[in-house]
Amino acid sequence: MGSKKQNQRKSNTALVCSHQRSGGSQEARRPRAPARPGASMTSAVVEDEAQFYTKAEKYWKDVPPTVDGMLGGYGHISSIDINSSKKFLQRFLREGPNRTGTTCALDCGAGIGRITKRLLLPLFEMVDMVDVTEDFLTKAKTYLGEEGKRVRNYFCCGLQDFSPEPNSYDVIWIQWVIGHLTDEHLADFLRRCKLGLRPNGIVVIKDNMAQEGVIMDDVDSSVCRDLEVVRGIVRLAGLDLLAEERQENFPDEIYHVYSFALR
Ligand SMILES: C[S@@+](CC[C@H](N)C(=O)[O-])C[C@H]1O[C@@H](n2cnc3c(N)ncnc32)[C@H](O)[C@@H]1O
Numbered sequence: 001m002g003s004k005k006q007n008q009r010k011s012n013t014a015l016v017c018s019h020q021r022s023g024g025s026q027e028a029r030r031p032r033a034p035a036r037p038g039a040s041m042t043s044a045v046v047e048d049e050a051q052f053y054t055k056a057e058k059y060w061k062d063v064p065p066t067v068d069g070m071l072g073g074y075g076h077i078s079s080i081d082i083n084s085s086k087k088f089l090q091r092f093l094r095e096g097p098n099r100t101g102t103t104c105a106l107d108c109g110a111g112i113g114r115i116t117k118r119l120l121l122p123l124f125e126m127v128d129m130v131d132v133t134e135d136f137l138t139k140a141k142t143y144l145g146e147e148g149k150r151v152r153n154y155f156c157c158g159l160q161d162f163s164p165e166p167n168s169y170d171v172i173w174i175q176w177v178i179g180h181l182t183d184e185h186l187a188d189f190l191r192r193c194k195l196g197l198r199p200n201g202i203v204v205i206k207d208n209m210a211q212e213g214v215i216m217d218d219v220d221s222s223v224c225r226d227l228e229v230v231r232g233i234v235r236l237a238g239l240d241l242l243a244e245e246r247q248e249n250f251p252d253e254i255y256h257v258y259s260f261a262l263r
Pocket residue numbers: 013014056057060070071108109110111112113114115130131132133136157158159160175176177180181
C-alpha cells in the first residue's frame with residue numbers, strides 16, 4: 001500500500017506523468033495522491049462523461065504524430081514493447097489445432113500505427129485501424145510505408161461508439177487506450193469485440209495498471225485501473241482470461257504494464 005509507484009501520479013495512456021509531457025512546472029510534477037483515494041469505478045472519478053471524452057480528444061489533437069508522441073516521450077521503449085508483444089502473441093498463432101488465424105487483425109486506439117507497423121502487419125495478411133484522432137490516421141498512411149497497403153480500413157471513431165464487424169478478426173489488439181473509456185463503455189466495447197472475433201480469435205489488452213483503485217489523469221482525461229478492476233470488467237464483458245503477463249524491462253518510474261489475452 002502507498003508504495004512510491006502508487007503515489008507517483010502517472011498518465012495512463014502515454015506512460016508518464018502528462019505534466020512532464022506538456023512541459024509542466026516542477027510544482028506540477030510533484031508526486032500526488034489520486035484525486036479520490038479508494039475509488040474503484042470510473043463513475044467515482046469521472047464527473048462529466050461527455051467532457052471526459054471531449055477533453056481527451058482535444059488532448060490528442062495537440063500531440064505530435066510520432067512514436068514519441070504516442071508514448072509520451074518514451075519512444076525509446078517501443079522496441080522492448082513490440083518484441084514482448086510479439087512473443088506474447090506468437091504462442092497463440094503457433095500452438096496446435098486451435099491456433100489463432102493470421103488473416104486479419106484490428107488495432108484499437110491505433111494512433112499513427114506504431115503497433116500496426118511493427119507487430120500486426122508482419123504477422124497478419126490484413127489490418128484494420130481505429131482511432132479517434134483523424135490526424136494520426138492520416139499520418140499512418142505515410143508512416144506505414146509500402147506495407148501499409150495491407151491496411152484495409154482506417155476507421156476514425158471513438159471506441160465507445162465503434163463496433164467491430166462480427167466474425168471478422170483473428171486478433172483485436174487494444175493497447176494504451178482502455179483508460180479513455182468509462183467502465184461501462186469498456187465492458188460494452190469488449191462485448192462487441194468478442195462478437196468481432198473469428199473462430200479461435202483473441203482480444204489482447206495491453207495497458208498500464210495502477211497499484212490500487214482507479215486513478216484519474218485530468219490532463220489527458222483518462223483513468224488508470226488496478227488489475228482487479230480490469231479483470232472484473234473483462235469478466236463482466238463475458239470474456240475468459242487465457243493468459244496474463246507483466247511487461248518486463250520497462251523504466252522503473254512508469255506504471256506496471258500488463259498484457260491479457262481474452263476470448
Ligand atoms: C497512448 S496512444 C497509444 C497509441 C497506440 N495504441 C500505441 O500504443 O502506439 C493513445 C491513442 O488512443 C487514441 N484515443 C484516445 N481516446 C480514444 C477513444 N475514445 N477511442 C479511440 N481512440 C482513442 C488517441 O488518439 C491515441 O492515438
